[in-house]
Amino acid sequence: MGNAVEFVKINKYFPGVHVLKDISFTVKEGEVHALLGENGAGKSTLLNILHGVYTEYEGSVLLHEKKVSFKNPNDAILNGKISKVHQETMVVEDLTVGQNVTLGYEPRKGTFIDFGRMNREVDAILEELNCNFRSADLVSSLTAGGKQMLAIAKALFHHSTIISLDEPTASLTMRETEALFQVIEKLRKDGVTVLYVSHRLEEIFQICDRATILRDGEYIETLDVKGTTREELIHSMVGRSVAAVASRLKPSPKTDEVVLKVEHLSNEHDFHDINFELHKGEILGFFGLVGAGRTEIMRTIMGVDQKTGGTVTLKGEEIKGSWNSTKALKKGIGLLPEDRKTQGFMNLSMNYDNIAISSLGKYMKGPFVDESKKIKNAERYFEEMDVHPRRVDYLTKNMSGGNQQKVILARWMSTDVDIIIFDEPTKGVDVAAKAEIYRLMEELVAEGKSLIVVSSELPEAMGISDRIIVMSEGRITAELESNVDFETDSILDFAIGGK
Ligand SMILES: Nc1ncnc2c1ncn2[C@@H]1O[C@H](COP(=O)(O)OP(=O)(O)OP(=O)(O)O)[C@@H](O)[C@H]1O
Ligand SMILES: [Mg+2]
Known part of the structure; x- marks a missing residue:
């Protein structure tokens, strides 16, 4: 041939x-x-x-x-x-x-x-x-x-x-x-x-x-x-050896304090009777196949979509009345959405500005924005996530797909919110960079933040989570503890039909 x-x-x-x-x-x-x-x-x-x-x-x-x-x-x-x-x-x-x-x-x-x-x-x-x-x-x-x-x-x-x-x-x-x-x-x-x-x-x-x-x-x-x-x-x-499957190194400082409590949450089409708690200092995985309803739950918690029933309690206070993502952010909860195209970055901005836009307060010097603080913050993440090219002054739109994803992750890791929901955080990210992203997430929980990680990749869900909630067709089919219950075959069974 x-x-x-x-x-x-x-x-x-x-x-x-x-x-x-x-x-x-x-x-x-x-x-x-x-x-x-x-x-x-x-x-x-x-x-x-x-x-x-x-x-x-x-x-x-x-x-x-x-x-x-x-x-x-x-x-x-x-x-x-x-x-x-x-x-x-x-x-x-x-x-x-x-x-x-x-x-x-x-x-x-x-x-x-x-x-x-x-x-x-x-x-x-x-x-x-x-x-x-x-x-x-x-x-x-x-x-x-x-x-x-x-x-x-x-x-x-x-x-x-x-x-x-x-x-x-x-x-x-x-x-x-x-x-x-x-x-x-x-x-x-x-x-x-x-x-x-x-x-x-x-x-x-x-x-x-x-x-x-x-x-x-x-x-x-x-x-x-x-x-x-x-x-x-x-x-x-x-060009060097890297663990083929990334995983946690440090145990998380999980506490009994519940920062987010979801009870009987439903919407018309996508999910039904959802119940779970998120503890301060833990990484809670949400595993399921594409279309299981996980994204819709997260959007509802953030007020992007409307619920038809149930309650969401944030730091001990039930969410009532009109609720949207701006209010959610003020209350300390943020969402990195699944689709980097729609939630995107500012097209004509450089990397360091795109990383800073959700945490502007951090870079003030008196009444002025201190650009050098923004740059320093961005440089740190570029180093840790091994972003190519290592140029915080590059236009984000000129970065490769996976590197754009890292810029958006850095933005969310820079915010002051203490509950962060990551929806498919490593989509399009290469194997080596995944491990670095997991290290940064460990750091966030070590600072006392609480994370939800939605993932359709089982090795990721198993590698990063303290607990995993498994969903299938809009319902929770299992809630599993790391070390005790994590087992590939049974998690897949729960995701497919829920035995
Ligand atoms: N229009 C552009 N202007 C400047 N640099 C660019 C442009 N398009 C791509 N690059 C640079 O070219 C390099 C290669 O990018 P490319 O998109 O081909 O990577 P890739 O292998 O597809 O990565 P990924 O796995 O993240 O998709 C990157 O460093 C990127 O920043
Ligand atoms: Mg590419």
Whole structure:
């Protein structure tokens, strides 16, 4: 088999940074090839070069042995038969699935769009992909997983021979992930080449043939996944040994004092009769599968969503009347939401300002803001979480996905609130940085703060929590104590159906 992709001495510069350094390697036709590396290693940048998002770079890209240079991603799809499935796929919500798949290339009868043919052609692809939606359905009715399938359908509609997926499973349910993997398996059988980026290493072992590792913009090696261990992959990515599963080092100073008490809390659709207590100085994990109702509970506690029943008692005082996140913050409780895009950072602000915006009082010197205090605070977190580039004066929007997540975490770790809810705090964060984030959380509880950590990753929930509350389909199915009851199989059982 020939080469599907060949990178030859690729160099890429952004103002002041050299992000890809002489990258050369090949991807074989029909293989599933992983692209691995720590946050900021250059994975997304390399894919953006491949797909014509960035047109300025040194070196060359060959597809099926021919040198290419695309003007933009659309040019790449049409003339290179190469498609990209983004994590947050771009779709037009108000159009149908078929219209999105064929956008700009709708089958026509004379000057009119031939909707009959459009739906027949698109349905045939959707059927092949085993999708449970159809061409005539509105995109707004699809889940995150459905939208990714739509992007793959679009790639197939344009007969793509190379498809890349950049962290596709981060917001997918277990079932959607399974479905995606089956599709990837099918594509491989049909000879399609797949490039795959993920920080979930178990996925690499499940679906990839070979893996290329980048570190700090440099090519390290390409290896067969079979015959390589998880530890070896991590060592290659990080350049040193790191525990494959991060966990707590210090016991927390948990006390009997209850800082948050939730009783019989319900809303109409997402959760029912929720009861739990959060103690001062503990880390309480909330584990469940995507869609179990955990995010909705946290939003309700913060007053972002409304409850239909039950009570929330904060530091001994029942919350009554109108309640919103501003009031919640004043009372000392904050939430780091799941989606970094919507809760985001200020687009035109530098890292140190984005970190400081939830704790401005801390940086005052008399009536003035002392910028140097902000910078010092940010530098500390950059050091501890190993943020790349180590530039607190960088625009946050120019940071890699995982490093943006670290900036947002630093903001919440800097606040004065004493109860912090972290919803999927390490989404998109590499294995090495996770351990550092857990250290910082330990520090917060050592200072007497109380944390709730919502996570869909079991090793994380088990590694970080003093207690775990397990949820399934809107209900609490178990409450477990660390050391005593933590056991992988039984926690998964509780998350799936609750025995
Ligand atoms: N538009 C930009 N301007 C300046 N620097 C940028 C820009 N885009 C990316 N970078 C820098 O390029 C480097 C590589 O980023 P890239 O997004 O490729 O990393 P990544 O490997 O995908 O990381 P992650 O796992 O966090 O997604 C980072 O240091 C990032 O800050
Ligand atoms: Mg990336």
